Amino acid sequence: MSLSQIPNTRGEISSAIDILIIEYNQITEEIQAFEHFREKVSNISTKIESRNSINNFSCQQKSTVEGTSKVRTAYRDSIMSVSHYEEEYGDTYLSSINEELGPDLATALTESSELTPISKSALINQIDNTIEGRKQLRKTVQSEQDSIESTYNELYDIGKFINQCSEYKISSLNNDQIVEFESTLSNNVEMLDEISVTRQQDLHKIQKSSQTNKASSDLHSYFYQSISTDYPVLETIGKLGRENNKLKLKLSRTN
Numbered sequence: 001m002s003l004s005q006i007p008n009t010r011g012e013i014s015s016a017i018d019i020l021i022i023e024y025n026q027i028t029e030e031i032q033a034f035e036h037f038r039e040k041v042s043n044i045s046t047k048i049e050s051r052n053s054i055n056n057f058s059c060q061q062k063s064t065v066e067g068t069s070k071v072r073t074a075y076r077d078s079i080m081s082v083s084h085y086e087e088e089y090g091d092t093y094l095s096s097i098n099e100e101l102g103p104d105l106a107t108a109l110t111e112s113s114e115l116t117p118i119s120k121s122a123l124i125n126q127i128d129n130t131i132e133g134r135k136q137l138r139k140t141v142q143s144e145q146d147s148i149e150s151t152y153n154e155l156y157d158i159g160k161f162i163n164q165c166s167e168y169k170i171s172s173l174n175n176d177q178i179v180e181f182e183s184t185l186s187n188n189v190e191m192l193d194e195i196s197v198t199r200q201q202d203l204h205k206i207q208k209s210s211q212t213n214k215a216s217s218d219l220h221s222y223f224y225q226s227i228s229t230d231y232p233v234l235e236t237i238g239k240l241g242r243e244n245n246k247l248k249l250k251l252s253r254t255n
Helices: 011-044 047-052 058-063 069-082 093-101 103-110 115-166 176-208 215-221 232-252
Strands: none
Touching: 011 069, 011 093, 011 115, 011 215, 011 232, 058 215, 069 103, 093 103, 093 115, 103 115, 115 176, 115 215, 115 232, 176 215
C-alpha cells in the first residue's frame, strides 16, 4: 500500500497550498490593475472642468461628452485585461462594474456619456475601497497559506509512519516492536488533536480578521472550490486519525 493511499496527505495539502499561491498572485495582479485604473480615471476631465477650459482648449468639449467612454476604455485596458480575467470572470463590462463598483455607479457610467465631478469622486472612492478589499483578501489568503504550511510536515510524517506500519505483518512483530509502535501511535493521537485545535483556532482568527461578511464555510468554499473538501487540513487529520486507530486496534489484539 502506497503512502498516497493512507491517506494522500501530501497531495491534499499540496493542492490547497498551490491554490492559495495562485489566488495570492491573482489578487496582487488585480490590485495593480485597479491602481492603474484609478490613475487613468484621475486624468479624465469632468463636465465642469471641460466647460471651464473650453476657451483655451476647443477640443476639450469632446472629451467632456465622452467621459464615461474613457472610463470604459480605461476599465477594459486595466481590470478586464488581467491575465486570468476570462477564465475566472468572463463578465461583460456592465456585469463587471456592477459587481466591482456597485449598481449606482454602474448606472451612472452606462446611462450617460458625461462624467460629472460627483460621479468621478464617487468612482475614485469606490476604486479605493475595492483596492483595500483586495488587499484584505490577500492578507487572508496569506494567513490561510501560513496556517496550512505549518501543519504540512507533521501530518506528512504521521501519514508516513502509518503507511510503514501498515506494510508490516503484525504477527511477525516482536514485543519490543509492538510496544514501540503502540507508543508512536498513541503519540500520533495527541499530535493530531493538537494540530486540530491549532487549525481550528487559526480558522477562527482568519475569519475574524478577514473583515468579510462571508461565513467561514463560504470563505473556504471559495478558496477550495476546485478540490473535494473545503477543509483539507481537518479532512486529512480525520483520515489519519481513523487509520491510526485501526492500527492501534490490530496491535492490541496481538497482546
